[in-house]
Amino acid sequence: MSSSSKTASPWPRPSRMKILMAASEAVPFAKTGGLADVVSALALALAKQGHEIRIIIPRYYSVDRTRLTALEGALGVPMGGGEEWCEVLTATLPGSPKNNPIEVYFIDHEKYFGRDGIYGIPSEPDFLDNPRRFTFFSRAVFQVCRKTGWFPDVVHAHDWPAALVPVFLKYAERKGGFEKTVSVLTIHNLGYQGIYHKDNYNHTGMGWEIFYNAGFDDWNMMNLLKAGLCSADTINTVSPHYAEETKTQHYGFRLDGILRYRAEDYRGILNGIDTDLWNPRTDKLIPQTYSEKDMAGKLKAKEALQKAYDLPPDPKVPIIGLISRLTGQKGVGELFGPSFGSAYSFCRDMNLQFAILGTGEAWCENELRSLSSRLSNLKAKIGYDESMSHLVEAGSDFFLMPSRYEPSGLNQMYSLNYGTIPIVRNTGGLTDTIENFNQETGAGTGFMFDDPTPNAIYNTVGWAVWAWYNRRPQIEAMRIRGMSQDFSWAKSAKQYIEMYEWTRKKQGITK
Structure with missing residues (x-):
């Protein structure tokens, strides 16, 4: 082998591609969680690197029709019971490059998305007709392309609501303009798979032999994500460590066997963060901007955070922040569980303050109200407030993420960027972004624990608080080290481009 062949990149040289993002949500139009942020942020990063990007999502009531433009004529979508019709609306994604705007298409069907x-x-957390709704949406993706005469090189589907897109491409839509289109499916959280009664398969309009060939079958149910994983040309998830975890029985949610089987086509790409929005150097939602060269603004944010949370104003006491959905995945049972959670104990035993922002399971919200009334150094705000989340990130000294599993995580990257030291469980994207503190050398960017237990959380919080009072120069050095790291989407977008090109080459598509 020649020396040049040894050093040559395994990836083809990128060229301008047409990429269609198919998802159930995208900011600023519709959002329930991080999926919406990722779809739009990745699209913007890819457009800034010169690629032609379009996004397609349903039009829910939360999306204001008056701000959208309708495409001329109705759109027919083939379904199992015959053709159904909808309207297609459009808008430009805010923040798009002026010389390369991102068009967003909205599937407007009153029965499904109105x-x-x-x-x-709240009264029906999982709509009974979700399989029909998202079957219709996934099939409409292809019809929109035909209607506009725009055929993508890559159709990139996100999570279970769009998982039928690669299935339709493989089994029903390869002809008629999509002969050179490849599919990518991103797993944002393997715990959500879209499992419904198999009678819903009739909505797809495909034969029952495909039900089994495409991988829908799941213990006599229909699993949308499973079919997508079996059918997509390439699969990825949102961090390298989570990609490895999901191939194990413990984290695989019964799909680990498929992911091991498809290991050559499965990779992890760490999510980026929006460094225009989450940046202490330019953030307009905090009292005073700051940087690693001048940290005075962080002290101002701490003072404002203590005031906002009715905590005693004391710059010498460390504040631990937490912003989270209050669900089991996020470790709230181990943290706030009545009679066994660690939060009460470490707030009682340690000289610290704890500021919490979140909403979720009713028992946890009630427990936080109870703890806030009993502890002077623990205060919680139930709900979500964008301005307050920026203040918590900027004003806290530490940020706690005791997740049972964490596909990527964004808050630990926000925290590092704001000079707020993460205290995290060693899992998923947290493992990929945090280096554990070494108290002998001072190296590291955060404090990590392995076991998802109240005792492990208590001990690791105690370790961080000990370092605050006894190794302050090392703490300050960790802050600067974290703020110097690059978690921008530009870095992650390059890896997505390489994956798209690799997928096209694997499928024999060179131009």
């Missing part, structure tokens, strides 16, 4: 919730509402 409602307030995206996946459900």
Whole structure:
């Protein structure tokens, strides 16, 4: 082998591609979680690197029709019961490059999407017709391309609501303009798979032999994500470590066997963060901007955070921040569980303050209200407020993420960027972004623990608080080290481009 062949990149040289993002949500139009942020941020990063990007999502009631433009004529979508019709609306994604704007298409079907919730509402958390709704949406993706005469090189589907897109491409849509289109499916959270009664398969309009060939079958149910994983040309998830975890029985949610089987086509690409929005050097939502060269603004943010949370104003006491969905995945049972959670104990035993922002399971919200009334150094705000989340990130000294599993995580990257030291469980994207503190050398960017237990959380918080009072120069050095790292989407977007090109080459498509 020649020396040049040894050093040559395994990836083809990128060229301008047409990429269609198919997803159930995208900011600023519709959002329930991080998926919406990732779809739009990745699209913007790819467009800034010169690629032609379009996004397609449903039009829910939360999306204001008056701000959209309708395409001329109705859109027919083939379904199992016959053709169904909808309207297609468009808008430009805010923040798009002026010389390369991103067009967003909205599938407007009153029966399926004319409602307030995206996946459900409090009285019906998972709409009974979700399999039909997202079957219609996935098939409409192809019809929109035909209607506009725009055929993508890559159709990139996100999570279970769009997982039928690669299935339709493989089994029903290869002809008629999509002969050179490849599919990518991104897993944002393997815990959500879209499992429904198999009678819903009739909505796809495909034969029952495909039900088994495409991988829908799941213990006599229909699993949308499983079919997508079996059918997509390439699969990825949102961090390298989570990609490895999901190939194990413990984290695989019964799909680990498929992911091991498809290991050559499966990779992890770490999510980026929006460094225009989450940047202490330019952030307009905090009292005073700051940087690693001048940290005075962080002290101002701490003072404002203590005031906002009615905590005793004391710059010498460390504040631990937490912003989270209050669900089991996020470790709230181990942290706030009545009679066994660690939060009460470490707030009682240690000289610290704890500021919490979140919403979720009713028992946890009630427990936080109880803890806030009993502890002077623990205060919680139930709900979500964008301005307050920026203040928590900027004003805290530490940020706690005790997740049972964490596909990527964004808050630990926000925290590092704001000079707020993460205290995290050693899992998923947290493993990929945090280096554990070494108290002998001072190296590291955060404090990590392995076991998802109240005792492990207590001990690691105690370790961080000990370092605050006894190794302050090392703490300050960790802050600067974290703020110097690059978690921008530009870095992650390059890896997506390489994956798209690799997929096209694998499928024999060179131009």
